[in-house]
Structures are given as structure tokens and as C-alpha cells.
Amino acid sequence: MSGSQQLSQSELEAALCGSSLEDRLGALRELCAQLGExxxxxxxxxxxxxxxxxxxxxxxxxxxxxxxxxxxxxxxxxxxxxxxxxxxxxxxxxxxxxxxxxxxxxxxxxxxxxxxxxxxxxxxxxxxxxxxxxxxxxPPDSSAAMQSLARMRAALERRNREMTAKVAHIFQERLGAEGPTWEAVRALTPRGNATERHVAWATLVRLRALAAERGAPLDEILERCCAAAPPTAEDDAALHIFVRSKLLKAGAPCYVRESEEAFVSIEELREAFLAxxxxxxxxxxxxxxxxxxxxxxxxxxxxxxxxxxxxxxxxxxxxxxxxxxxxxxxxxxxxxxxxxxxxxxxxxxxxxxxxxxxxxxxxxxxxxxxxxxxxxxxxxxxxxxxxxxxxxxxxxxxxxxxxxxxxxxx
Structure with missing residues (x-):
């Protein structure tokens, strides 16, 4: 950690999530020293x-x-x-x-x-x-293994972008509000390796923000957006599953089927792992x-x-x-x-x-x-x-x- 000020355990644990790798590792070093064997x-x-x-x-x-x-x-x-x-x-x-x-x-x-x-x-x-x-x-980026991973990621990103756009349309249609952007989805992971789960999480974050902006109960906003009554438990995991199932899964309004490029054959992926x-x-x-x-x-x-x-x-x-x-x-x-x-x-x-x-x-x-x-x-x-x-x-x-x-x- 930079600086000489002694940080509390809670401050050190918060630093584990900081933007600087060296600060994260420094916080871990101090926490481990405090904990002992x-x-x-x-x-x-x-x-x-x-x-x-x-x-x-x-x-x-x-x-x-x-x-x-x-x-x-x-x-x-x-x-x-x-x-x-x-x-x-x-x-x-x-x-x-x-x-x-x-x-x-x-x-x-x-x-x-x-x-x-x-x-x-x-x-x-x-x-x-x-x-x-x-x-x-x-393997090097030019290798067949890395190219296989890159093709799959690119295909999945196209799908996730399309689903995010559909979610934004649902927000306009059902809530009269701006929905999550692709930039917001991508920012949830440090190097942009966004997944369908990130789309659902960005959607939930935006719904929480909208409820706060309007001074409305979250369950009311969720029900209007997802066209279904939300779970009574308002923990993040349950609400994340709810949003994902009602908006993004097969049969839901924002679902987009994966393209053929999203899945390589078993043999190709096995060869990639061997590389x-x-x-x-x-x-x-x-x-x-x-x-x-x-x-x-x-x-x-x-x-x-x-x-x-x-x-x-x-x-x-x-x-x-x-x-x-x-x-x-x-x-x-x-x-x-x-x-x-x-x-x-x-x-x-x-x-x-x-x-x-x-x-x-x-x-x-x-x-x-x-x-x-x-x-x-x-x-x-x-x-x-x-x-x-x-x-x-x-x-x-x-x-x-x-x-x-x-x-x-x-």
C-alpha cells in the first residue's frame, strides 16, 4: 500500500477492490500479516x-x-x-x-x-x-487456440449487445426511461469480457437507480419492467435471477439465440486447451x-x-x-x-x-x-x-x- 497511514481491516478489505493492482496486492499483504498463520x-x-x-x-x-x-x-x-x-x-x-x-x-x-x-x-x-x-x-494471440477463443467471445459480444439494445427498448416501452447501455454492461468487468449475466446485472442496477430517481418501490419498477411479480426476497442474487429469467432467457422478450460462431466443436476446444x-x-x-x-x-x-x-x-x-x-x-x-x-x-x-x-x-x-x-x-x-x-x-x-x-x- 502507498503511504504510511495504518488502515483498518475494513479499509484494507475495501482496497482489495481498488483500481490499482499494486494497491490490491499491498492490501492483501497487510491483511495476511495481520491474520497470521x-x-x-x-x-x-x-x-x-x-x-x-x-x-x-x-x-x-x-x-x-x-x-x-x-x-x-x-x-x-x-x-x-x-x-x-x-x-x-x-x-x-x-x-x-x-x-x-x-x-x-x-x-x-x-x-x-x-x-x-x-x-x-x-x-x-x-x-x-x-x-x-x-x-x-x-499461446500467442495469433495461435489457433487464441483465435478460437476470440471468435467465440466476439460472437457472444454481438449477442449481448443485441440483448442490451432490446432491454433498452423494453425500458422505453414499459417505463418511459433510458435503459442500461452497452458501455455500462462492459464496465462491469475489467477487460470487457461481458456475459449475459452482466447484461442482467446492469439491468438490475439501472432498475434500482430508476426506482430511487422516481421515489418508487423497487418491486413496482421490477414488475412493470419484467411483466411479472418479483420475488419477495430482495437480495441481489434472487433479483438477478428474476431479471435474467424474465427478460433474457429463451422465450423472454430480450432473448437472442446464440449464433453458430459462439460454439466451436468439442474437438476444436479440446485442441485449444491442449495448446x-x-x-x-x-x-x-x-x-x-x-x-x-x-x-x-x-x-x-x-x-x-x-x-x-x-x-x-x-x-x-x-x-x-x-x-x-x-x-x-x-x-x-x-x-x-x-x-x-x-x-x-x-x-x-x-x-x-x-x-x-x-x-x-x-x-x-x-x-x-x-x-x-x-x-x-x-x-x-x-x-x-x-x-x-x-x-x-x-x-x-x-x-x-x-x-x-x-x-x-x-
């Missing part, structure tokens, strides 16, 4: 930050919460971007937390789409969420159970045929019974299971959900995270990682592979 337990290798959409107002804020909760290993996992990596690396170094670097994007399983099979998206056949786990290099030196991983939806995920063994067979040997789970949105089924199926194949909380809504939950520390799951999550850490360490030094550049496992035997890469710290 704490026991570390549990892993969370799938969180989004404000570089995409998140409850966290900065990357450093996420790391500070991990410090307070005693998280041992934390993983950044933003959509379509690696822009938060440097801040995350430096913040984790200050905090003494082992960092995992990953990214996420949506691909289209064309065969599943043609057969009307639902996989990782309960509403859109063929759509799957894929991660590149344990990134060990950043980042990462382990391709499939994010299991878990709940609701879709037609394509109902038979977990058949799903893992499908994934292996597509060149995947790892999965992500978000335990807090899965029942215990279903999570046990997923983890057991992966363990039988000696596949790592990477756990996390996403944090991609306005609601800030604990980074360690109950399942992260559950004796039935914690050992496998911990060993799977060790796989990531060793992959990052070895591949980052130019040695063989969990998956080779050709996309094949570097150790053919699945059990030997898992045991070798999970041996960190033993």
Missing part, C-alpha cells in the same frame, strides 16, 4: 472471478476469502479468458496458497445436438461446458440429471472416446447421492475429479462447501488436485504432464498415471 484444508479448483462473472469484485478478493477460510489449494477458472492469471498468481504467492490455473468455455457436441441429447446444459441439446485445467503456457498445456476436463452438470448424463458410465465412455480423462464437479448443486455416483464412476477409471464452487452468481458462498470436506469425497478431491499441481509443475518445466501435447495420457495405465501424478507431498 492458519490451518489449511480443502480444495476448490473451479472459481470464476470478475474477469468473467463472479461474486468477487476482484481476483485478489477471492484469494483473501480463501485465506480466511483456510483453503489449501485454489483454482481460477474464468470463461474464455486467462486475463486474471497474473493477479491470481501474485495474490496466491502473498497468501501462501497453492494456485491452479484453468479456463472454461462452451462447446457443441454436434452428434448430441443432432440427436436432441441434453448433456451439460439442461435446455440446449449438445451444449457442453469444458475446462482446460492446469494451464502451463499462454495451453492444460488437461481437458468435462464439467458434469449433475443436477438436473439430463438425458445424456443420466447413465454416468455411458457418459464417461463417450468422453473417453472424445479424448477426455478428467471431470469437474460443482458439488453444492448436486445431491449427495448423485455426487457419490459420479465420483465412484470416476474412481473406478482412476480419473481425477476436480471440485469447486464456481461463484458465478452475485451470491457469495463459502469456498469450501460441505462436500469439499466430506470424508467420502475429500480424499479423492485432494488427490485429484495433486494431479493438477504436479501436471502444472512438470509440464511448466517442459517435462511430461498428465496429458501430452498429442492429447493422449503420458502414462497409458490409468491407475499408474493417477498414482504417479497424485504423489505430490507424499
Amino acid at each position: 492458519r490451518p489449511r484444508r480443502g480444495t476448490n479448483v473451479h472459481i470464476h472471478t470478475n474477469e468473467s462473472f463472479s461474486a468477487f469484485r476482484s481476483v485478489t478478493t477471492a484469494v483473501w476469502q480463501a485465506v480466511r477460510e483456510g483453503v489449501a489449494v485454489l483454482g481460477i477458472n474464468d470463461h474464455y479468458t486467462v486475463d486474471g492469471f497474473e493477479e491470481f498468481r501474485r495474490a496466491c504467492e502473498i497468501a501462501g496458497i497453492a494456485p491452479v490455473f484453468s479456463l472454461e468455455a462452451v462447446a457443441m457436441d454436434r452428434a448430441a445436438e443432432a440427436s436432441d441429447i441434453l448433456l451439460g446444459d439442461p435446455d440446449n441439446p449438445g451444449r457442453v461446458y469444458l475446462c482446460g485445467k492446469g494451464v502451463t503456457r499462454i 495451453f498445456g492444460a488437461i481437458p476436463s468435462y464439467v458434469v452438470l449433475g443436477n438436473p440429471i439430463t438425458s445424456g448424463e443420466r447413465d454416468i458410465e455411458a457418459l464417461l465412455d463417450r468422453l473417453e472416446a472424445q479424448g477426455f480423462y478428467a471431470i469437474d464437479v460443482i458439488p453444492h448443486r448436486i445431491t449427495r447421492e448423485r455426487l457419490a455416483e459420479i465420483v465412484s464412476a470416476a474412481r473406478r477409471r482412476w480419473w481425477p475429479v476436480f471440485n469447486g464452487t464456481e461463484h458465478n452468481t452475485p451470491e457469495n458462498q463459502h469456498l469450501l462447501d460441505p462436500f469439499a470436506l466430506d470424508p467420502a469425497f475429500e480424499p479423492w478431491f485432494r488427490q485429484s488436485t495433486a494431479v493438477l499441481l504436479r501436471h502444472q509443475a512438470l509440464a511448466g518445466r517442459g517435462q511430461q504432464g498428465f496429458i501430452g501435447e498429442n492429447g493422449r495420457p503420458t502414462i497409458p495405465d490409468a491407475r499408474a498415471r493417477f498414482e504417479y501424478f497424485s504423489a505430490v507431498g507424499r
Whole structure:
């Protein structure tokens, strides 16, 4: 931190969200020094930050919460971007937390789409969420991998701009007022990686401002704008979901269907993640159970045929019974299971959900995270990682592979 004045904890925590990276990191350094050493337990290798959409107002804020909760290993996992990596690396170094670097994007399983099979998206056949786990290099902007991400982001930005314009029209039509602008949407994320969730958030911010300007109850303004009674709970997360569902989702007046360019094939996205030196991983939806995920063994067979040997789970949105089924199926194949909380809504939950520390799951999550850490360490030094550049496992035997890469710290 600049200056010599001693800041209170609340002032330091506010500085974690400041515009200066050095001030954010300086505040974290002082907070960690004040807190002292704490026991570390549990892993969370799938969180989004404000570089995409998140409850966290900065990357450093996420790391500070991990410090307070005693998280041992934390993983950044933003959509379509690696822009938060440097801040995350430096913040984790200050905090003494082992960092995992990953990214996420949506691909289209064309065969599943043609057969009307639902996989990782309960509403859109063929759509799957894929991660590149344990990134060990950043390809140049001119690379095929970066161009794939850029094309997807550009297509999604065109859609989000169009939805924002439709929201503005709804404001004029139903409220006789100016709606959110694209500039306001884009400003919600530091490098303009705006999503549909940002459009919904900017809409809610504008509705709150309009209610204040007119001295009107917020629920009245919300009902007029969304043509539906809002939820009685006025917390940000519930209202964000309400606005998004009534204005932006399929069937709502401001919905715009994604273009073909928004989704590359599974193979193209997998190749892109390999170019980042990462382990391709499939994010299991878990709940609701879709037609394509109902038979977990058949799903893992499908994934292996597509060149995947790892999965992500978000335990807090899965029942215990279903999570046990997923983890057991992966363990039988000696596949790592990477756990996390996403944090991609306005609601800030604990980074360690109950399942992260559950004796039935914690050992496998911990060993799977060790796989990531060793992959990052070895591949980052130019040695063989969990998956080779050709996309094949570097150790053919699945059990030997898992045991070798999970041996960190033993």
C-alpha cells in the first residue's frame, strides 16, 4: 500500500477492490500479516472471478476469502479468458496458497445436438461446458487456440449487445426511461469480457437507480419492467435471477439465440486447451440429471472416446447421492475429479462447501488436485504432464498415471 497511514481491516478489505493492482496486492499483504498463520484444508479448483462473472469484485478478493477460510489449494477458472492469471498468481504467492490455473468455455457436441441429447446444459441439446485445467503456457494471440477463443467471445459480444439494445427498448416501452447501455454492461468487468449475466446485472442496477430517481418501490419498477411479480426476497442474487429469467432467457422478450460462431466443436476446444498445456476436463452438470448424463458410465465412455480423462464437479448443486455416483464412476477409471464452487452468481458462498470436506469425497478431491499441481509443475518445466501435447495420457495405465501424478507431498 502507498503511504504510511495504518488502515483498518475494513479499509484494507475495501482496497482489495481498488483500481490499482499494486494497491490490491499491498492490501492483501497487510491483511495476511495481520491474520497470521492458519490451518489449511480443502480444495476448490473451479472459481470464476470478475474477469468473467463472479461474486468477487476482484481476483485478489477471492484469494483473501480463501485465506480466511483456510483453503489449501485454489483454482481460477474464468470463461474464455486467462486475463486474471497474473493477479491470481501474485495474490496466491502473498497468501501462501497453492494456485491452479484453468479456463472454461462452451462447446457443441454436434452428434448430441443432432440427436436432441441434453448433456451439460439442461435446455440446449449438445451444449457442453469444458475446462482446460492446469494451464502451463499462454499461446500467442495469433495461435489457433487464441483465435478460437476470440471468435467465440466476439460472437457472444454481438449477442449481448443485441440483448442490451432490446432491454433498452423494453425500458422505453414499459417505463418511459433510458435503459442500461452497452458501455455500462462492459464496465462491469475489467477487460470487457461481458456475459449475459452482466447484461442482467446492469439491468438490475439501472432498475434500482430508476426506482430511487422516481421515489418508487423497487418491486413496482421490477414488475412493470419484467411483466411479472418479483420475488419477495430482495437480495441481489434472487433479483438477478428474476431479471435474467424474465427478460433474457429463451422465450423472454430480450432473448437472442446464440449464433453458430459462439460454439466451436468439442474437438476444436479440446485442441485449444491442449495448446495451453492444460488437461481437458468435462464439467458434469449433475443436477438436473439430463438425458445424456443420466447413465454416468455411458457418459464417461463417450468422453473417453472424445479424448477426455478428467471431470469437474460443482458439488453444492448436486445431491449427495448423485455426487457419490459420479465420483465412484470416476474412481473406478482412476480419473481425477476436480471440485469447486464456481461463484458465478452475485451470491457469495463459502469456498469450501460441505462436500469439499466430506470424508467420502475429500480424499479423492485432494488427490485429484495433486494431479493438477504436479501436471502444472512438470509440464511448466517442459517435462511430461498428465496429458501430452498429442492429447493422449503420458502414462497409458490409468491407475499408474493417477498414482504417479497424485504423489505430490507424499
